[in-house]
């Protein structure tokens with residue numbers, strides 16, 4: 097009987113977890129006035145959340161950006177990047193990687209994380225605020241770890257086609273990473289392959305938990 101009760105309790109827990117809905121609300125990516133998650137940066141006049149990144153109308157028609165609302169994003173220049181296309185230096189193809197980084201989500205993230213663009217105007221400001229731009233936002237200071245700058249050579253590589261890397265170095269990589277790891281636009285690795293901007297369940301906004309390096313081991317055979 098006791099065993100049965102334990103089983104029932106465990107099942108209830110599983111069911112509750114399965115139903116739990118995650119949200120961007122009250123995370124550091126909620127820059128609205130009432131956000132309890134944003135600590136160093138939030139607006140003093142905007143009550144909406146999505147608007148700092150997306151707009152349903154008059155979105156910026158550029159990049160790989162879903163209904164993107166951050167003006168100036170395309171003008172960001174990535175000065176440097178991790179320029180190896182595979183772990184095997186001999187088959188690296190930096191030119192291809194540059195092209196694919198250009199259409200990745202890197203600039204979407206850098207439109208705040210470069211330390212200079214977070215306070216740029218929104219392409220389509222809020223009707224609720226009568227078209228006034230957000231107030232009270234501040235750039236991420238150089239000392240803020242979230243300011244990763246526009247030099248990506250010291251960051252984990254992105255921009256390569258994951259399957260190509262697996263083909264070049266098959267023993268090094270998991271052929272089909274499971275969990276919430278996604279590839280984009282023909283199998284290219286983006287910042288969002290490792291991160292989910294909308295969900296901080298596995299902090300900091302990770303696609304899957306990195307406890308015991310679970311995120312790294314989802315792709316790397318090490």
Ligand code: HEC
Pocket residue numbers: 120125126145146147148149150162201204205288292293294
């Ligand atoms: C801090 C910036 C940011 C905020 C705020 C934000 N998003 Fe996003 N969103 C992104 C980025 C970057 C992408 C592209 C990367 C991706 O596909 O996950 C994206 C992609 C999406 C997509 C398409 C891909 C997917 O993940 O399903 C949807 C739908 C979406 N966002 C909805 C929303 C809604 C609704 C809100 C508000 C509740 C919101 N977003 C708030 C940055 C943001």
Ligand code: HEC
Pocket residue numbers: 180181182183184252253256258261273277285289290311312313314315316
């Ligand atoms: C979504 C899959 C994926 C995840 C998750 C991932 N990596 Fe990687 N990693 C790659 C790919 C693909 C490369 C090869 C890129 C290249 O050619 O340089 C790579 C390259 C590397 C390299 C070698 C860089 C080089 O090419 O010289 C190191 C070190 C590394 N990753 C560490 C990590 C660590 C640590 C984590 C966890 C925080 C991690 N990776 C998570 C896919 C992943």
Ligand code: HEC
Pocket residue numbers: 124125134135136137148149201204205206207208209214236240242287288291293299300301
């Ligand atoms: C609208 C601006 C904006 C955009 C766009 C944006 N971020 Fe952020 N992000 C922030 C702010 C603000 C913080 C909080 C900085 C702080 O409080 O120190 C943050 C924090 C983070 C953190 C650290 C969270 C922590 O707990 O320390 C990560 C990781 C992150 N963002 C990843 C991303 C990625 C990946 C993208 C693109 C897919 C992205 N962000 C796009 C504004 C943005």
Ligand code: HEC
Pocket residue numbers: 202205206209241242243244248251252253254286287288289290291300302306311
């Ligand atoms: C291979 C996986 C991977 C990729 C790709 C990746 N990140 Fe991260 N990122 C992480 C992990 C893991 C952490 C948490 C590091 C820690 O806890 O020390 C992190 C932390 C961060 C932080 C918080 C900085 C800090 O040190 O607190 C920001 C901001 C961030 N990432 C943005 C980005 C952006 C923007 C991109 C794309 C240019 C990107 N990440 C690509 C895995 C990745």
